Amino acid sequence: xxxxEMSGEECxxxxxxxxxxxxxxxxxxxxxxxxxxYVCAGGVILLHSGLRGRKLEMARENPRVAFEVDSVxxxxxxxxxxxxxxxxSTDVEAKKRLFDxxxxxxMGGHGGKRFSREEMEKxxxxxxxxxxxxxxxxxxVW
Numbered sequence: 001x002x003x004x005e006m007s008g009e010e011c012x013x014x015x016x017x018x019x020x021x022x023x024x025x026x027x028x029x030x031x032x033x034x035x036x037x038y039v040c041a042g043g044v045i046l047l048h049s050g051l052r053g054r055k056l057e058m059a060r061e062n063p064r065v066a067f068e069v070d071s072v073x074x075x076x077x078x079x080x081x082x083x084x085x086x087x088x089s090t091d092v093e094a095k096k097r098l099f100d101x102x103x104x105x106x107m108g109g110h111g112g113k114r115f116s117r118e119e120m121e122k123x124x125x126x127x128x129x130x131x132x133x134x135x136x137x138x139x140x141v142w
Contacts, residue, residue, distance in 0.1 A: 006137030011080045014137065015040040015069055023047065024066035027058040041101045045082060047128035048098060056126060059086045067130055080137040084130040094127035
């Protein structure tokens with residue numbers, strides 16, 4: 001089967017069902033791709049990270065990012081790529097939004113541990129919000 005373009009609804013469905021994607025960044029002449037857990041809600045990809053590191057440095061230099069999610073079942077594959085701009089925040093309101101969405105998606109914890117909203121508000125973390133500006137998807141068979 002020749003790969004085919006997925007509809008917007010099919011792309012959104014894969015984004016909603018998946019929990020691990022790859023964040024693509026570029027700064028200077030260096031690309032960087034890193035796997036990250038995420039949730040997607042209301043046309044926004046939500047991620048979280050520590051307060052320091054290469055991905056944060058790169059996003060601050062160039063907030064234009066790509067985010068890729070894929071699925072392989074048997075010989076059938078699907079892939080969705082989202083393009084947008086990363087907004088980074090450490091404020092409590094961003095943490096509350098992330099907590100509420102993670103809880104609704106049954107991803108209320110990290111490393112096997114579940115956290116309360118109050119615990120999460122105190123955690124030192126950066127919330128990444130990537131509003132989906134463009135999205136493409138393809139599927140096919142090996």
